[in-house]
Amino acid sequence: MWTNLEGVASEMPSNERDHDFERVFRDDGPGLWRAIYAYTGGRRDIADDAVAEAFARAIAHAGSIRDPIAWVYRTAFRIAARTCNSRTVSACRRSVARSSRS
Numbered sequence: 673m674w675t676n677l678e679g680v681a682s683e684m685p686s687n688e689r690d691h692d693f694e695r696v697f698r699d700d701g702p703g704l705w706r707a708i709y710a711y712t713g714g715r716r717d718i719a720d721d722a723v724a725e726a727f728a729r730a731i732a733h734a735g736s737i738r739d740p741i742a743w744v745y746r747t748a749f750r751i752a753a754r755t756c757n758s759r760t761v762s763a764c765r766r767s768v769a770r771s772s773r774s
Contacts, residue, residue: 691740693731700741701727707745708752715756722752 701723709719726748730740737743 691730691734691737693727693734693740696730696740696744697727700744704745704748708748711749712752712756718752718755722748722755725751 704726705719705723708722709716712718712722726744729747730737730744733743734740
């Protein structure tokens with residue numbers, strides 16, 4: 673018999689909503705890294721830093737996260753966007769365009 677568990681996680685105390693971030697990193701980390709890499713126009717340094725920082729923040733905020741995959745993706749994209757904006761997105765993309773022509 674199936675039980676409706678909708679909303680149960682949000683009613684659980686945060687210490688009972690621990691997530692397996694090692695599994696999330698192993699299963700979803702490579703796809704996230706590729707998405708960030710593409711978003712930044714091939715900036716490996718930004719992709720590496722954004723993904724690592726997103727997982728570090730997720731571990732620090734584990735008790736308040738309901739959907740760890742969505743949370744990590746959103747956080748990584750925000751970090752990458754902020755990094756690119758500080759260097760300007762167009763500058764990120766111009767450098768990639770130049771390197772791809774070579």
